[in-house]
Amino acid sequence: MHEHVPSSTDHDHDHTSFGRRDLLRGAVVLGIGAAGATIAAASPAAAAPGEPPSLAPDPDAPADAPPGALAGVEIAAPTIASCATWGAAAARGTIDTVSTNPNKILIHHTASANVTDYSRAAGYQIARDIQQWHFANGWVDTGQHLTVSRGGYVMEGRHGSLSRLQNGSGTVVGAHAPGQNSQAIGIENQGTYTSATPPAQLWSRLVELCAYICDQYGIAPTQIYGHRDYTATACPGDVLYAMLPQLRSEVAAALAGTSWSVVVDNTSAGFSAGSSWLTSSFSGERYGADYRYATPAEVSDLATYSATIPSSGSYRVEAWFPGIAGYNTSTPFIVHTGTGSSTVRVDQSTGGGTWLSLGTYAMTAGTRTVVAVSRWTQGTAYVVADAIRITRL
Ligand SMILES: [Zn+2]
Numbered sequence: 001m002h003e004h005v006p007s008s009t010d011h012d013h014d015h016t017s018f019g020r021r022d023l024l025r026g027a028v029v030l031g032i033g034a035a036g037a038t039i040a041a042a043s044p045a046a047a048a049p050g051e052p053p054s055l056a057p058d059p060d061a062p063a064d065a066p067p068g069a070l071a072g073v074e075i076a077a078p079t080i081a082s083c084a085t086w087g088a089a090a091a092r093g094t095i096d097t098v099s100t101n102p103n104k105i106l107i108h109h110t111a112s113a114n115v116t117d118y119s120r121a122a123g124y125q126i127a128r129d130i131q132q133w134h135f136a137n138g139w140v141d142t143g144q145h146l147t148v149s150r151g152g153y154v155m156e157g158r159h160g161s162l163s164r165l166q167n168g169s170g171t172v173v174g175a176h177a178p179g180q181n182s183q184a185i186g187i188e189n190q191g192t193y194t195s196a197t198p199p200a201q202l203w204s205r206l207v208e209l210c211a212y213i214c215d216q217y218g219i220a221p222t223q224i225y226g227h228r229d230y231t232a233t234a235c236p237g238d239v240l241y242a243m244l245p246q247l248r249s250e251v252a253a254a255l256a257g258t259s260w261s262v263v264v265d266n267t268s269a270g271f272s273a274g275s276s277w278l279t280s281s282f283s284g285e286r287y288g289a290d291y292r293y294a295t296p297a298e299v300s301d302l303a304t305y306s307a308t309i310p311s312s313g314s315y316r317v318e319a320w321f322p323g324i325a326g327y328n329t330s331t332p333f334i335v336h337t338g339t340g341s342s343t344v345r346v347d348q349s350t351g352g353g354t355w356l357s358l359g360t361y362a363m364t365a366g367t368r369t370v371v372a373v374s375r376w377t378q379g380t381a382y383v384v385a386d387a388i389r390i391t392r393l
Contacts, residue, residue, distance in 0.1 A: 075215040075254065078208045080146070081155045082162050086124040088131055091159050093140035096173040098182045104223040105210055106177050106184045107244060108144060109236040114191045115150055116284050118201065123149025126190050127157075134175070143175035144186035146209065152201030154209055157188065168216040177230050184230075185213055193237030197354045200263070200287050200320060200387070203243075210247065211254035221251035260392040264305040264371075266292045266385055273303035273385060276375070283322030285353030291322065291386035294375050302334075302372040303385035309338065309370065313392055315363045317371060320387040323352025331383040332374040338364030343374075348384050355389055 110130060115122060126149065131142045145161040148154050156162040160172040165185075176186030187209065189202060198206070214221055226244055227235040253259040264270040265288045266279075273292050281290040292303055309315065317335050321327075327348040335342050335358055344358045358371070373385040 075208075075211045077166065078154055078205065078212055080162055080165075080209075081124070081153065083142075083156050083159050086127050086155050088128065088142065088156075088159065089135075091141040092135060095141055095158060095160055096182075097160065097164070097170060098173060099170040100183075101169065101217045101219075102171050102183050102185045103217075103219060104180070104184045104225060105213055105219065106180060106186050106225055106227050106230065107206075107236045107240065107247070108176060108186060108188045108227045109193045109240055110147075110188050110190050111192050111235065111237075112190060114196050118149075118151030118199065120149075120151065120153050123147075123151055123153040123155065123190065127155050130188065137175075139175045144188040145171065145174050145176075146185065146213075147188045147190065148202050148206050148209065149190045150199050150202050152199070152205040154205050157186070161185075165213065165216055168218075177227055180230050184225075185217075185219075186227075189236065189240065193240035194234065195237075195239060197239055198243070200355070204263075207247065207250045207254065210251045214251060214255060221248045221255060224248050224251065258392070260310055261389060262307050263287075263387055263389045264307055265387040266290070266303070268305075270306040271304070271385075272306070274301050276301055277303050277385065283324055283352070285322035285324075287320040287387035291384055293327075293382040293384045296328065296377045296379060296381070296383060297375045299375060301375050304369040304373075305371040305388045306368060307370045307390055308367040309363050309365050309390070310392070312364050313362070314360055316360050316391045316393055317358045318355040318389045318391070319346060319358055319371070320355055320389070321346075321348055321352050321384045322386065323348055323350045325349050326381055328377060328379060328381040328383045330377050330379075332377055333358055334372040334374060335359070335361055336368060336370055336372070337361045338366060338368065345377075349381070360393060 110126070112126060115126070127147050130147065134141065134143045141159055142157040144157040146154065147157050158172050158174055164171045171185065174181045174186045176188070177184060187206070189198060189206065191198065210221070210224055213219060224244060224247055226241045227233055228241060250259070266273070267288055267290070277292040277294045279290050280293055294301070319333055329347045329349050330345045331348050333344045333346050335344065342359070342361070346356065346358070370390060371388045373383060375383055377383060
């Protein structure tokens with residue numbers, strides 16, 4: 001665990017409640033939670049992320065309304081397990097509350113092990129462990145407001161955080177960043193992201209969660225920061241910290257209603273591959289439970305990913321695979337736009353465990369095979385088909 005010094009004097013200034021939430025009500029409901037779909041879009045029209053503040057940010061600086069906010073998108077509430085659901089112990093003292101809405105989100109990592117058990121039970125157990133660690137600090141309860149597990153399960157942190165978030169009014173005073181505990185929602189991401197990339201499931205849920213928090217409290221996505229922006233700490237790790245501009249951008253796109261993205265994993269209904277494509281869970285860099293692999297051969301034996309492109313336009317296509325020395329250095333990925341196809345050669349011997357862009361394509365609407373992985377390549381090293389993501393730009 002990184003240090004989290006609680007502040008008992010964190011009530012020293014007001015901040016404005018924007019009431020923007022009301023403006024967001026009543027229009028389109030973003031389809032979070034649809035089968036296989038995630039919100040995870042980075043729109044070029046999205047707001048440029050704000051500059052990180054100094055370690056002594058101006059407390060009176062107002063939060064900007066997100067540029068897309070008035071487009072009128074309502075963010076569906078994500079599933080968040082309450083303290084009772086994940087089995088929190090009772091708080092060991094009085095939890096202070098504030099009636100003013102928080103004005104920012106601070107991103108943390110728990111600096112705990114990067115477990116490969118992505119189950120709900122594992123996430124809940126780590127949440128209970130965290131609470132005990134925080135009790136050991138002398139705190140009355142879990143320090144942060146919310147927690148995201150490596151498998152993408154979202155949990156309430158400090159008792160009372162969830163009901164106030166759902167009401168969009170006030171919060172409990174946390175213990176996650178001195179000076180910010182009554183005005184910043186603290187989100188702990190389970191794991192250590194100094195050199196590792198957060199699992200895709202964690203990232204998707206984090207984007208959804210931040211969009212929901214911004215919606216509920218009227219916080220601009222530019223007001224998402226890392227713990228280190230306010231405290232001398234390595235938290236949330238160099239890798240996750242470097243992803244905060246992407247987080248702001250994806251949250252802004254979600255709020256603006258311009259996000260559309262779909263992930264097709266090798267376990268999804270849209271995936272198809274023949275029996276020569278074997279299944280493995282060997283690499284921890286896999287997306288989801290497992291992935292498929294095959295030997296190169298001059299045969300037409302494709303692993304295919306089908307998706308429904310919702311409208312004609314520009315889309316980014318990405319692939320996720322485990323990158324291991326010994327996997328093929330020239331795996332053919334074939335992208336079908338609806339009017340033609342392009343083959344992209346991918347080196348799967350390195351650089352895995354994250355989304356690799358296969359490029360941006362003008363696509364027509366419709367349901368079809370959008371990406372295929374071919375065995376027709378050089379050498380004997382395995383070609384791998386794990387997950388693909390398509391994002392409207
Ligand atoms: Zn932290």
